[in-house]
Amino acid sequence: DVKVTQSSRYLVKRTGEKVFLECVQDMDHENMFWYRQDPGLGLRLIYFSYDVKMKEKGDIPEGYSVSREKKERFSLILESASTNQTSMYLCASRGSSVRGYTFGSGTRLTVV
Amino acid sequence: GEDVEQSLFLSVREGDSSVINCTYTDSSSTYLYWYKQEPGAGLQLLTYIFSNMDMKQDQRLTVLLNKKDKHLSLRIADTQTGDSAIYFCAESIGSNDMRFGAGTRLTVKP
Numbered sequence: 001d002v003k004v005t006q007s008s009r010y011l012v013k014r015t016g017e018k019v020f021l022e023c024v025q026d027m028d029h030e031n032m033f034w035y036r037q038d039p040g041l042g043l044r045l046i047y048f049s050y051d052v053k054m055k056e057k058g059d060i061p062e063g064y065s066v067s068r069e070k071k072e073r074f075s076l077i078l079e080s081a082s083t084n085q086t087s088m089y090l091c092a093s094r095g096s097s098v099r100g101y102t103f104g105s106g107t108r109l110t111v112v
Numbered sequence: 113g114e115d116v117e118q119s120l121f122l123s124v125r126e127g128d129s130s131v132i133n134c135t136y137t138d139s140s141s142t143y144l145y146w147y148k149q150e151p152g153a154g155l156q157l158l159t160y161i162f163s164n165m166d167m168k169q170d171q172r173l174t175v176l177l178n179k180k181d182k183h184l185s186l187r188i189a190d191t192q193t194g195d196s197a198i199y200f201c202a203e204s205i206g207s208n209d210m211r212f213g214a215g216t217r218l219t220v221k222p
Binding site: 042043 | 120154162202
């Protein structure tokens with residue numbers, strides 16, 4: 001069964017910490033995405049990547065960066081975590097099929 | 113507008129039909145999708161419809177597409193408590209991207 005795996009289900013970090021959220025897919029997909037999900041706001045795109053070492057800003061990139069050194073791995077980095085970055089973070093990948101995105105299980109990050 | 117729009121909440125009784133509605137934005141969207149998110153989990157693809165289709169049925173699920181009005185609906189027949197979840201409508205944008213609605217939280221009461 002194809003998978004997108006996010007390394008942590010729950011994280012609690014302190015304000016000002018550097019936070020890494022990891023995402024790995026085993027489908028050889030070119031495209032990978034990071035979203036955050038907040039009640040009433042749906043999914044908001046933070047960053048995406050079409051290929052290794054490529055990255056594009058989404059709708060809300062401020063306070064985040066990403067890294068894609070290998071095709072299967074797409075990391076989201078919070079350089080200095082703040083309380084307004086408390087959220088559910090969802091990673092997704094997409095290949096060439098019509099079936100849209102495959103999502104990971106999500107990481108619920110709490111910044112205290 | 114730029115948003116995919118959905119009602120935020122829907123409540124039905126077990127055994128009734130549920131209809132979740134969505135208005136999308138791009139008349140050139142090739143595929144339209146419904147995703148289901150159960151509590152604490154990621155989104156799972158429920159079904160999708162190609163834009164040249166009017167209807168797609170898959171067991172208890174029926175998707176209706178009105179391209180003229182850019183309206184998409186998901187009907188769940190004989191709704192069960194296990195159907196309680198958030199349902200997201202999404203449209204394809206170009207070859208790689210998707211635009212999601214805010215999600216409709218379906219509550220099924222026994």
